[in-house]
Amino acid sequence: MNDHDATIGAIGPLMAQIGADARAAATVLATAGSERKYAALIGAADAIWDNRMAIIDANAEDQVFAEEKGLSPAMMDRLMLDEPRIRAMADGLRNVAAQSDPVGEVITEWDMPTGLHIQRVRTPLGVVGVIYESRPNVTADAGALCLQSGNAVILRGGSESFHSSTAIHQCLQTGLKQAGLPAEAIQLVPTRDRAAVSAMLTATDHIDVIVPRGGKGLVGLVQREARVPVFAHLEGICHIYVGATADPAMALEIVLNAKTRRTGICGAMECLLIDWRFYTQHGSMLIDALVKAGVEVRADGELAKTDGTTPAKPDDFGKEFLDMICAAKLVDGVDEAIDHIRTYGSNHTDAIITADDQAAAHFFKELDSAILMRNASTQFADGGEFGMGAEIGIATGKMHARGPVGAAQLTSFKYLVTADGAVRS
Numbered sequence: 490m491n492d493h494d495a496t497i498g499a500i501g502p503l504m505a506q507i508g509a510d511a512r513a514a515a516t517v518l519a520t521a522g523s524e525r526k527y528a529a530l531i532g533a534a535d536a537i538w539d540n541r542m543a544i545i546d547a548n549a550e551d552q553v554f555a556e557e558k559g560l561s562p563a564m565m566d567r568l569m570l571d572e573p574r575i576r577a578m579a580d581g582l583r584n585v586a587a588q589s590d591p592v593g594e595v596i597t598e599w600d601m602p603t604g605l606h607i608q609r610v611r612t613p614l615g616v617v618g619v620i621y622e623s624r625p626n627v628t629a630d631a632g633a634l635c636l637q638s639g640n641a642v643i644l645r646g647g648s649e650s651f652h653s654s655t656a657i658h659q660c661l662q663t664g665l666k667q668a669g670l671p672a673e674a675i676q677l678v679p680t681r682d683r684a685a686v687s688a689m690l691t692a693t694d695h696i697d698v699i700v701p702r703g704g705k706g707l708v709g710l711v712q713r714e715a716r717v718p719v720f721a722h723l724e725g726i727c728h729i730y731v732g733a734t735a736d737p738a739m740a741l742e743i744v745l746n747a748k749t750r751r752t753g754i755c756g757a758m759e760c761l762l763i764d765w766r767f768y769t770q771h772g773s774m775l776i777d778a779l780v781k782a783g784v785e786v787r788a789d790g791e792l793a794k795t796d797g798t799t800p801a802k803p804d805d806f807g808k809e810f811l812d813m814i815c816a817a818k819l820v821d822g823v824d825e826a827i828d829h830i831r832t833y834g835s836n837h838t839d840a841i842i843t844a845d846d847q848a849a850a851h852f853f854k855e856l857d858s859a860i861l862m863r864n865a866s867t868q869f870a871d872g873g874e875f876g877m878g879a880e881i882g883i884a885t886g887k888m889h890a891r892g893p894v895g896a897a898q899l900t901s902f903k904y905l906v907t908a909d910g911a912v913r914s
Contacts, residue, residue: 512695519592535664581633587878604911625654641676700721722837732826748815750866765819790818837860840863859891872895
């Protein structure tokens with residue numbers, strides 16, 4: 490037996506117990522009333538705010554650990570918690586609580602000539618496993634959304650956010666206990682040992698779906714090794730195409746927001762495509778503004794003549810920088826922009842800035858990204874901004890869930906069929 494096998498062996502019983510407890514809790518949650526789930530979420534939100542100083546202290550420990558590990562500035566930003574971010578976390582829980590309960594919702598219903606009345610009704614998935622890096626707020630968002638959708642959840646946070654996630658998790662369990670729901674409904678894996686991840690990925694008896702939140706390395710590992718179904722996106726390689734008819738003031742504001750508001754999120758713009766006709770009319774104003782804002786613009790072709798830019802290399806296109814860096818290129822019309830995005834995009838979020846309805850409709854029709862936007866910053870690619878209260882992640886696959894995954898996307902459905910003595914001829 491090698492060291493890896495020994496580690497798996499030591500973690501195995503712990504993860505099996507966590508899985509069994511989650512499965513039992515999921516049975517209770519599936520029939521828990523909306524009022525109890527609401528009470529648990531509000532109680533958890535209050536506990537997070539009441540314990541904000543303890544959470545900040547725990548986060549300080551994590552920041553020391555992360556600095557010693559040499560985390561990038563983008564990852565350090567994701568990790569950091571202060572009072573405004575903790576308030577946003579508590580508000581996120583309250584927003585999820587205010588959403589309608591998806592469990593039991595009749596999606597559609599119809600009658601058949603044979604006398605059958607058929608309803609398609611939302612049901613929980615069961616047990617959700619969430620594996621994430623750096624962002625401790627995922628602990629709250631994922632716990633809340635799984636609870637609201639009637640699912641138990643097993644959370645495995647990154648080693649760098651261990652103390653923060655533990656402090657937040659205690660607040661979630663406070664809410665559960667106050668509402669008379671099983672504490673095992675939201676469990677946090679109590680170890681940094683990576684063997685726990687392997688155990689989750691193969692726990693087909695206990696986990697119904699895995700949601701990875703993190704970089705390409707983590708998501709790639711999950712997609713390669715998981716035997717449990719996965720909701721995932723590899724990268725957020727988000728493009729903005731500034732069309733020929735774009736309003737220059739609007740384009741300037743959107744492009745700066747999309748790149749610089751928060752560079753470390755998956756909705757940040759990573760590549761700017763500028764129509765030649767826009768460039769001919771308005772010059773390098775967008776590139777100049779990015780450079781002035783402190784962005785390293787890796788510019789291709791004609792754009793590389795702009796002061797302050799760096800010549801782009803081939804691998805700068807199709808790259809998720811998660812930093813004050815972006816690629817930029819001139820394109821000849823909407824079809825060339827579409828071809829570029831098809832070649833280099835990640836099917837996450839892509840935007841067009843244009844006053845031309847036909848160009849926008851063509852962009853929306855021809856691209857198959859999970860989120861397509863017109864005249865809006867890609868930073869809006871977020872479940873909270875979509876009115877879902879929060880999100881457990883952005884899914885770019887085509888099975889079951891796409892785009893922001895909120896409470897409704899964490900449900901499946903069953904058919905309820907009623908009749909009055911119907912028999913089949």
